[in-house]
Amino acid sequence: MSGLFVHTWWMSHRRLxxxxxxxxxxxxxxxQPAIWLFLFGGLFRKVAELPxxxxxxxxxxxxxxVVVMSAVSSNMWSGMxxxxxxxxxxxxxxxxxxxxxxxxxxxxxxxxxVSTAVQSLIIILLGRLAGASYPGGVLGVVxxxxxxxxxxxxxxxxxxxxxxxxxxxxxxxxxSVFLLLPLTFLSSAFMAKSLMPSxxxxxxxxxxxxxxxxxxxxxxxxxxxxxxxxxxxGWLLGLAALMIWLSTSSFRSYQKSI
Amino acid sequence: MQTTAMxxxxxxxxxxxxxxxxxxxxxxxxxxxxxxxxGLLGPNGAGKSTTIKILTTLARPDSGTATIAxxxxxxxxxxxxxxxxxxxxxSGADPMASGRDNLVLQARLxxxxxxxxxxxxxxxxxxxxxGDAAGRQVRTYSGGMQRRLDVALGLVHRPRVLxxxxxxxxxxxxxxxxxxxEIARLAGDDSLAILLTTHYLDEADRxxxxxxxxxxxxxxxxxxxxxxKAELRGDAVHLELREAPDxxxxxxxxxxxxxxxxxxxxxxxxxxxxxxGAAAVPIAIAALDQAGVPVAAVTVARPSLxxxxxxxxxxxxxxxxxxxxxxxxxxx
Numbered sequence: 001m002s003g004l005f006v007h008t009w010w011m012s013h014r015r016l017x018x019x020x021x022x023x024x025x026x027x028x029x030x031x032q033p034a035i036w037l038f039l040f041g042g043l044f045r046k047v048a049e050l051p052x053x054x055x056x057x058x059x060x061x062x063x064x065x066v067v068v069m070s071a072v073s074s075n076m077w078s079g080m081x082x083x084x085x086x087x088x089x090x091x092x093x094x095x096x097x098x099x100x101x102x103x104x105x106x107x108x109x110x111x112x113x114v115s116t117a118v119q120s121l122i123i124i125l126l127g128r129l130a131g132a133s134y135p136g137g138v139l140g141v142v143x144x145x146x147x148x149x150x151x152x153x154x155x156x157x158x159x160x161x162x163x164x165x166x167x168x169x170x171x172x173x174x175x176s177v178f179l180l181l182p183l184t185f186l187s188s189a190f191m192a193k194s195l196m197p198s199x200x201x202x203x204x205x206x207x208x209x210x211x212x213x214x215x216x217x218x219x220x221x222x223x224x225x226x227x228x229x230x231x232x233x234g235w236l237l238g239l240a241a242l243m244i245w246l247s248t249s250s251f252r253s254y255q256k257s258i
Numbered sequence: 259m260q261t262t263a264m265x266x267x268x269x270x271x272x273x274x275x276x277x278x279x280x281x282x283x284x285x286x287x288x289x290x291x292x293x294x295x296x297g298l299l300g301p302n303g304a305g306k307s308t309t310i311k312i313l314t315t316l317a318r319p320d321s322g323t324a325t326i327a328x329x330x331x332x333x334x335x336x337x338x339x340x341x342x343x344x345x346x347x348x349s350g351a352d353p354m355a356s357g358r359d360n361l362v363l364q365a366r367l368x369x370x371x372x373x374x375x376x377x378x379x380x381x382x383x384x385x386x387x388x389g390d391a392a393g394r395q396v397r398t399y400s401g402g403m404q405r406r407l408d409v410a411l412g413l414v415h416r417p418r419v420l421x422x423x424x425x426x427x428x429x430x431x432x433x434x435x436x437x438x439x440e441i442a443r444l445a446g447d448d449s450l451a452i453l454l455t456t457h458y459l460d461e462a463d464r465x466x467x468x469x470x471x472x473x474x475x476x477x478x479x480x481x482x483x484x485x486x487k488a489e490l491r492g493d494a495v496h497l498e499l500r501e502a503p504d505x506x507x508x509x510x511x512x513x514x515x516x517x518x519x520x521x522x523x524x525x526x527x528x529x530x531x532x533x534x535g536a537a538a539v540p541i542a543i544a545a546l547d548q549a550g551v552p553v554a555a556v557t558v559a560r561p562s563l564x565x566x567x568x569x570x571x572x573x574x575x576x577x578x579x580x581x582x583x584x585x586x587x588x589x590x
Contacts, residue, residue: 010366089348096314096344099367258317
């Protein structure tokens, strides 16, 4: 057990150090969110004045949408890293060492959680610069960050599974191209639920990106709706657990394929 | 069980078939003694890499057993992993991390820490001449430097058995010579057994104390390079004919000459073994000429590993290698 803990620590350390070594990449990944917040948010400012929209300002409404969309967007690339490590032989180098197999997987989840948390916090600060306020306070912000981590875990696990099983970069790119925008537009990321066409409302009910928004907005409101947070957060947690289990079993099938 | 505990590697009747029906191993057995350098020689696709993958706990055989320093590969992979060092064909070093970071992480995964870890890492950086580049990202290293780092990574925990899978493939001649020197230096360490795979005849000849020639997933010949060559009594005589010969006719012609045997055809080339090559050549040429089979070129040579390979696998080494080397196939 202590071996697992120590190995998880050092394997995560390796991945987080790689993140730190590349601060330029972090800046790059923040360009898109900034465009959504400042340009899109500015352009559609008057949306909030629509009757029944129900938010004080559009940028207030937009921040959680941009946070969760960015979480999906950056985590969808996990599979690329997996393919790189397989092709370079790095994964096999770890597999012939005494490192705990679980530690290899844990390190991936931890890196994903830490990088998603940092990215989300930066976007929340950028939102502040764009004039957003967070009536739910620190607790609301924490829930938003946790929801984006869980959502990120779902798509990171999906992407890693693809990487392990298919081992083709095109598949990962395709995943990102085909999923990101549809998932975003079929949710309440940019438009209040009550004003969406009813078919989109129906689809959104099954969209994990929308679950994360319901969770976050429930907690960020001036009068938090903790029941909505619990229900939608529960769905997110369940799906994240399922997807991580799936990527774990695809890791086993990779080991069998060597 | 006593002998098992003494040998560095024992593989018995390994069989492995990959999905799609590719039979990578077909009953391969080898024994590596402690402290020796054992070469697995064969063309790409012969089963060398699959053998390494099974012995290093990466892959499981369909049948057969193996032990490393007495530990069963199938039932105790955890113990095996502690006593092996692996330098695989693909580097495995993290290109975004520095050479030192790679070594430090590797040492930590084997449970080293503190002053012991620092000392070991410094020692390896120094020994593999990576001290100046230790802080640089590995992606900036030359091919030779990367390979030296790979070997250092494989040695961090002082393994009993070191696996070197095609250690010089892709290196320029200078880096290759340096790697040979390094392997020769490692061979001097009596507590370390080395299992080396290669598809270079000269590499096996020079580095391996004993070697096994692998073909079609099984060992076709085994012994010391000297012993294997000595088994082929006499000189190798190679004749290149102007046109593809009537094999049966030429065989009976040459076979009738005194001291000539083991005639093998390979297209327009004909190889045979002769007690005294220099004496046999003029007689053979005269006989062929008379029969209307003109000879284009002749070579007489002391036996080489290529001849050993030809004898046991039934074809020339260089030819078996080419189509695969040019293809896209990955490591098997």
